[in-house]
Amino acid sequence: MLRIPCPYCGERNYTEFTYGGDANQARPANPATVSDTEWEAFLYRRGNPAGEHIEYWQHSFGCRQWLKVVRDTVTHDIVSMGGHGMEGGEKA
Amino acid sequence: MTQPNRIAWDGLQIDRRRALSFRFNGKTYQGYEGDTLASALLANGVHLVGRSFKYHRPRGILSAGVEEPNALVELGREGAHQPNLRATEIPLFDGLEARSQNCWPSLKWDLGAAVQLASPMLTAGFYYKTFMQPSWAWRHYEKVIRKAAGLGKAPTVRDEARYDKRHQYCDLLVVGAGPAGLMAATSAARRSARVILVDERRELGGMLLEESVHIAGQTAKQWVQQTLAELEALETVTVLPRTTVFGRYRHGKFGLVQHTEQGQVLHSVHARRAVMATGAIERPMVFSDNDRPGVMLAGAIRRYIRCYGVVPGRRAAIFTNNDSAYETARCLREAGAEVAAIVDLRERAPSVAGLDDVEILTQAEVVGVQGSQHVKAVEIEVGSKRRRIACDLLCVSGGWTPTIHLLAHGGKDTLAYDAAWGAFIPTCSEPVPGIHATGACNGAQSLVNILAQGIAAGEAAAEALGCEAATPVALPEVQHRGGELSPSAAPVCEVRGGRGKKFVDLQDDVTVRDLELALREGYRSIEHVKRYTTLGMGTDQGRTSNINGMRIVAERLGKRIDEVGTTTFRPPFTPVSLGALAGRESDRRLDVLRRSPIHDWHVRNGAVFMPSGLWLRPQYYRRPGHGETLTEAARKEAANVRDKVGIADVSTLGKIEVQGRDAAEFLNRLYINRCGNVGLHKARYGVMLREDGFVFDDGTVVKLADNRYLISTTTVNAGAVLSHMEFHQQMVWPELSVHIEPVTEQWAVVALAGPASREVLARLMPEEDVSNQALPFLGYREVCFQGVTTRLFRISFSGELAYEIAVPADHGLTLWEALLEAGEPFGIMPYGLEAMDYLRIEKGHLIIGTDIDGRVTPHDIGLGGMIRGDDDFIGRRSLQRPALTEEGRPRLVGFVSADGETPIPASAQLVAERWTGTPQDSLGRITSPGFSPVLDCPIALGLAEVEAEGGSLYAVSPLTGEQAEVTVTRPVFHDPKGERLRG
């Protein structure tokens, strides 16, 4: 079903990839200064949108690159994708 | 042996020179190469092939294809058979053996048929109503129902068929190799598209094979062969006969099952576009006793005659609401059968050449069928007059239903009701983006239109794919002998008169009365009526019954059929066997199996293996002639390590090299104890947390050189740790210059442990200084052993003086055998995982996955003191969360069996009082039960909320009934100061 266009390997079957969860939450640069509530949000609070969702996938059975993928959770369309530099939720 | 119903005929699909012998219900028959089981049975005059699902009524073959609701058989030797196969789809082969289902003691005398006498009970919702009260009685009812109901019997022995899987990618998938599909495939293929053409039948050509037609001046069969020859000559085209597309999924993915002589192949096809050329399926009529053997679909009769030379009756009656069945009359007469009458529901009959002397009755109905095991006569009603017409075959046609299932997988909004067909057809020629509908499934009626639509669909698909232009396929000339007849049907499928049961769904035994009852009881939605009556819920998915059922429901509700709507279409189109879905992935092939480079030695020396992740590891060694149990062997192996020396194969531990300018900083951020700061040629035990603060993995970090580290991981966590490191390197700290490389498979590693291990090592490598000064505890050195690079680590899991020796994987066995030889004078023995477990429990060493289960912090297991510095590391912030710092969290403690004998049960809960069955609060749990060779008594590690050592608890396993009184101790039972491993 899902075909994910890896920027290194080209379009590949999703079975070559491992899902890595929500990519909206960036790790705070200095966790020590973050409140318990903010830290809890980073650890546990997740959206569950019906629509575009930015998430991590690793091309485990390919180049092993971790990717940020914008996937439509309703249609499973891959809307866009990028590496570390991609902004959360925005289209690349 | 004669085949009484077989005639000579031109252009057959069978090869009369190749006779085949087969057995059905214990009797031997003959057929020909190219037959299906159904055509061969009909050739032999066998109509009665099964009993129905609910009433056990005698049933015959209705159709000639995938839509067959009745003729389900078991194929193969009893026990090793495959159940529920359609006789209409089983290719005949020599020695074939098949049996009827749902009958006992025999097909002819079925005791279950007595339920017909009780049939007033077996109405819609019968199971729901009868068996719900009292609820405890269901288990008694169930046994009886299971025996009487259900389709077929499960095989009792291993399935010997071969199953495999393929992933395929193409530009265009064409489903159906009838006239439209062949034209679409040819058009796209000429424009260089990569095409996969599939058809569920063995012989391709679809409806052409049952019609009397010439195309481009050739017979239909010749034209099909020539068209296929052009396609098959192209490397870009794959033709798959006997292949069913059972599902359409998102993003152009299709599921296909191909049947071969050896077994089945599951194809996952990713197609950029697809053409649906799936044709149409004929509907029966609904009338009194319409399920009698000898009542068959009119189109199927044409196929049996024109493909197989089989005439299923001598004297036929035809009952229809459309013109297409008149072709069956012509066909029967050409085949030498008599047509007793054509009974047409409509006011006017078409004028059809060649049927001048056939009696045609208009505004007439069949109101009854005589003959319980086979049609003897039909009762008809014309106006108010009744007549009996003797016949041995009743051909019925209630119109045709375009096969739109695959289009509707994913939503029915692609469909609209069409009055001419009396069925649903696609709303346009591309009802789903990228999916073209063409031919009869798209509502095309005449053959010229079907061919033209096929060409247009192929061209449209090629255009959308951006294929280069080519000479288009010319529309071939079509000549029908005797004129083409339309499948447009009158909007009536049901005869109101008559006394017998009127079946709508033959496979599930759903009658008109059942539908009426459901409506009387208040069901209105067609989805609810379907579930309540089981209409269309059999393995045939209601291919011959759904439209008729909807029409009857619509009529009773005073609605239009499009207001009632269709039920949801879901994959699979036809049943898919579990074997096909599993493919080769069964037994040992279910997952990858990994073996250490020393595996073969373990096999030769009596190792009993246990799985550890994907690896097989020796659990213990059963020495030849000793007949030891696991416990005896493991105690001996463990004691030998404590007293003398042992070796264990630890090649399976994960090994990852971390290199680069920022490697030390990277490791400092991953481990709680700043492992990047380990000294050159030193090892450090390190613990990694998850970001939520719980322990993730442990192992050693060794600094091999400047900016170059080797880390070890737990065997089962090697992949997860690598992925975790890659994630943080690539996505969290991409500014760090680090390279990560898994090297697990490149090294064979042997643990050498025991008081004599240094002497063994000195004997193994006489030229190396292995003294305590030269190679102290947690020291590392690269040496040369027998000419290869060898890594020598002074680390210990057993708590004894110990080393780990790593050589390139190919040299593992050499090292292993050399160690055994060098250690021979010291009493060296290999030890397995069980002994390793005893040793590490005695030492209080924990294992990820057993003691450390994803819910423990470093503080819980006494490792809080390892945390170094103030800088951030993964998980550090979480350790400050209130719940992780609060008092009273379960902590790691040791336990000794209080009487020194009773084993401590595995996975036991810890409670305060002796267990008598009365519930008590759990104070914790045993995580690692074991036996201490040093103390000579059962010991264990566990996590418990206990205040002090010396107290007494009970370790209880209510599931097994075992319990042991245990004394709480420190979680180290042996050499608490670590003098032995440093010595």
Ligand SMILES: [Zn+2]
């Ligand atoms: Zn890749």
